[in-house]
Amino acid sequence: MANKNYDNIPEELKKLKQWVCFKAEQEIKADGSIHFVKRLINPYNGKWARVTEPTDWAFFSIAKKQMQKYNCDGLAFCLTKIKGENIRNDIFCIDLDKVLEESEKIEFTHFESYKIYEMFKGKTYIEYSMSGRGLHILGFGNLDKDSRNRKDVIEMYDCSRFMSLTGDTTPDSTNFLGQVESELKKANEKYVGKIVPISVKVNRGELSESDAELIEKIRNSKQGSKFSDLFDRGIGSANDNSANDFALCRILAFWTRNDASRIDSIFRQSALMRPKWDKIHGSQTYGQLTIQNAIASGGATRFSKK
Numbered sequence: 001m002a003n004k005n006y007d008n009i010p011e012e013l014k015k016l017k018q019w020v021c022f023k024a025e026q027e028i029k030a031d032g033s034i035h036f037v038k039r040l041i042n043p044y045n046g047k048w049a050r051v052t053e054p055t056d057w058a059f060f061s062i063a064k065k066q067m068q069k070y071n072c073d074g075l076a077f078c079l080t081k082i083k084g085e086n087i088r089n090d091i092f093c094i095d096l097d098k099v100l101e102e103s104e105k106i107e108f109t110h111f112e113s114y115k116i117y118e119m120f121k122g123k124t125y126i127e128y129s130m131s132g133r134g135l136h137i138l139g140f141g142n143l144d145k146d147s148r149n150r151k152d153v154i155e156m157y158d159c160s161r162f163m164s165l166t167g168d169t170t171p172d173s174t175n176f177l178g179q180v181e182s183e184l185k186k187a188n189e190k191y192v193g194k195i196v197p198i199s200v201k202v203n204r205g206e207l208s209e210s211d212a213e214l215i216e217k218i219r220n221s222k223q224g225s226k227f228s229d230l231f232d233r234g235i236g237s238a239n240d241n242s243a244n245d246f247a248l249c250r251i252l253a254f255w256t257r258n259d260a261s262r263i264d265s266i267f268r269q270s271a272l273m274r275p276k277w278d279k280i281h282g283s284q285t286y287g288q289l290t291i292q293n294a295i296a297s298g299g300a301t302r303f304s305k306k
Contacts, residue, residue, distance in 0.1 A: 002104060002128040004074065006064060008167040010125050012177045013077060013138070017086040019063035020049040020056060021072035022164055038076070038164055040225055046070040048222040051078050051162045054087060074130070076162040091177065092158040092184055094120075094137040095129070099153055103132030106170060110153055112191045119187055121170070124178030128168045135170065136163055141181030143188055149235055151192045156184070160233065162225070211266050218255055227251055234271035242290075245272055249294035258295045260288075267291075 021041040040049035042056045043066040049056035058066070063075050081089045099113035100106065108114035117135065120126060124139035143149075143158045150156075157163075169175075218227045229235045230251070236244035248270060249263055256262040264287060267273060277287040284292070 002130055002132040002166045002168040005167040005169075006060075006075065006165075008127070008169050008175070009060070009165060010138075010174075010176050012088075013091075013165075014060040015086070016077075016088055017054070017059050018057050018078045018080065018088070019043065019060050020051075020058070020076050020078060020162065021063055021067045021070060022074055022076045022162070023071075024073045037226075038073075038162075039222060040076060040162060041070055041072050043067075043070075048224070050219070050228075051225045052080070052160055052228060054080070054082060054084055059086070074164050074166075076164045079157055079159050079161050079163065081159040089159070090140050090142055092139060092141050092143065092156065093161070093163045094135075094184075094187070095155040095157070095163065096135040096137070097129070097153045097155065098131060098133045099135065100133045104128050104168065106172075112152075112154060116154065116187050116191060117172075119183050120178075120180060121172035122174065123183065124174055124180050125176065126170045126173040127166050128170065130164055130166060132168075136165065138163070139178045139180040139184065141179070141184040144185060144194075146195045147185075147188045148192045148195050149233075154191055156188050156192055160228070211262070211269075214255055215266065218251065223251055230272060231270045241272060241274075245277075245290050246294055248272060249291050250297065253291075253294045260291050260295065263291050263294070264288075 021043050022038040023041060024036045025039055026036060040051060041047070042049040043058040043063040046069070057078055067075060079091060079093060080087065083089055094116065096110070096113040096116065099108055099110040101109055108117070116137070120137050120139070124137065126135060126137050128134070129136055141158070143156060147156070215231070218224065230244055230248040234241070234244065236247050248267060252263040252266055267287065268277070277285065279286045281289055
């Protein structure tokens with residue numbers, strides 16, 4: 001595990017009103033394994049925070065002070081495209097997950113991550129992630145609109161995401177955010193790639209009024225951040241779309257009380273919707289099988305509301 005040293009976090013970040021706290025909680029994956037997920041906490045009131053809602057964010061000094069009050073595990077910075085006072089919309093983060101041989105030692109197990117590190121070292125802020133075996137690279141810059149966000153262990157974001165920072169800097173880190181947009185775009189294009197448009201047009205229809213109301217309830221729940229990533233952006237904690245399809249269906253199973261037709265209706269409005277959903281697998285479509293498995297796994301009993 002990395003050591004937390006929040007004093008090392010650049011002043012450019014500390015002076016911004018884009019901070020929240022987080023708690024690490026256990027979650028059961030589709031295969032039955034257990035992993036930890038981070039739940040965002042509003043520093044002002046201790047309730048769930050949303051990564052897309054500036055009213056849930058605080059200045060660094062406030063978030064750090066309130067972290068102990070609400071028994072949180074750390075601090076997180078929210079990346080955004082929103083414009084506002086004390087908010088910057090030109091900050092990115094590259095997350096290289098578990099790419100180091102040993103904790104807090106710059107020896108790589110993943111060649112592409114090593115090449116990315118070489119592009120940014122000495123130019124901007126770089127820290128070890130919570131595990132000690134990953135890296136966060138932060139700087140000033142924005143990704144192109146058609147940039148992909150993730151490939152294998154490499155993730156690159158400039159909005160609608162939070163980064164749990166440690167302040168545990170690498171030997172080649174600066175104490176400031178560098179102007180490295182050109183490096184960001186080169187690294188993204190070479191190691192992550194562009195979004196390839198789906199050639200087959202998918203008719204998603206329209207949401208009913210009741211479905212729209214339900215979606216709004218989910219957005220305002222403790223699952224809001226995860227739901228938004230899956231539903232709005234087609235991005236999840238898993239490395240493949242099928243696992244993310246399953247994750248979204250499990251959330252919908254809970255909120256619809258295992259109503260398969262309603263799960264299907266809402267899923268079709270999501271960013272994950274693609275022609276594969278209606279592809280026949282045996283006697284059922286891929287979508288029907290995914291919904292069936294989500295319900296069978298206990299979707300409606302897996303989560304608890306707050």
